[in-house]
Amino acid sequence: MSGHSKWATIKHKKAATDAKRGKAFTRVIKEITIAARSGGDPDSNPRLRTAVLAAKAASMPADNIKRAIQRGTGELEGGQIEEVMFEAYGPAGVAILTQVATDNRNRTVSEIRHIFTKHGGKLGEQGSVARLFERKSQILVPQESVAEERLMEVVIDAGAEDIRGDGASWEILSPPETHEAVLTAIQKAKIETREAQIAMVPLLLIKLEGKDAQTMLKLADALEEHDDVQNVWANFDIDESVLEALAQ
DSSP: OOOHHHHHHHHHHHHSSHHHHHHHHHHHHHHHHHHHOOOOGGGOOOOHHHHHHHHHHOOOHHHHHEEEEEHHHTTTOOOOOEEEEEEEEOOOGEEEEEEEEEEEHHHHHHHHHHHHHHHHHHEETTTTTTEEEEEEEEEEEEEGGOHHHHHHHHHHHOOOOEEEEEEEEEEEEEEGGGHHHHHHHHHHHHHHOOOOEEEESSSSSSEHHHHHHHHHHHHHHHHHSTTTEEEEOOOEEEOOHHHHHOOO
C-alpha cells in the first residue's frame, strides 16, 4: 500500500521474502503489458517508459521486460488483461483506492468486494474517493543511504517538489511529468531506490489507533495479497508506537 512514506516503507519490509518479490515482478510485468497496448516503443509511450524504469529499478531481467512488451503489443499471447479501479472506505472513514489488473473481471470484482466486507470496508461509488488523492511521482530512497541535503541537491533541479522522511525512507514527490527526470537523476548519482512509481498520494491523512488501526492493517494485507491487485493507496497514518504494539 502506497501514498504515504511510512506505510510504503512497511510494505517494502513485508515484501522482503522471495514470494513477495515474485509478486512484485508480476505486478510490474502486468503494468508493462497494459502500457504496451498503446505502443511498444518506450521512447514514444510515457506510461510504458515509466513501467520499464520501475522494472529496471526492481532488477528485472531484460528478457522478461521484452516478453511483457510483446504480450502487450500482441506479438505474444497472454495480453488480455483489464484494469479496474475500486473506490472504497475502510475503518474510521479511511479512503482507499485499489487498482487491479485481471483477466476475469467478474471473478476479481466478487473477490475484492468480499475482502472489503470481511474486514469492515465498503465499496463506494465512482468518484467518491478518487477526489481525495492527487497523482504524483513517488520515489522512495533508504534514509540511511544518503543525507537529506545531498538528496535535495540531486532531485530539486530535476523537478522534485517535496522530500519527506519517516526515519526509514526519504519520500520524493514530483509532478508525474518529471518522474523520469527525477529518477534518472537519482540513478546517475548512484543513490539506491527502494520504490519508484506514479502513485495516488492522499491530500489529507486520517490518524488511526487501537482497533481501527488493527482492522485497517488486516484489510491492507488482504488486499495486497490478492493476485490481481496492482496497487493500494489509502489516506491513513499510524504512529510508530502503535505499529510496534500491533506487531507484538
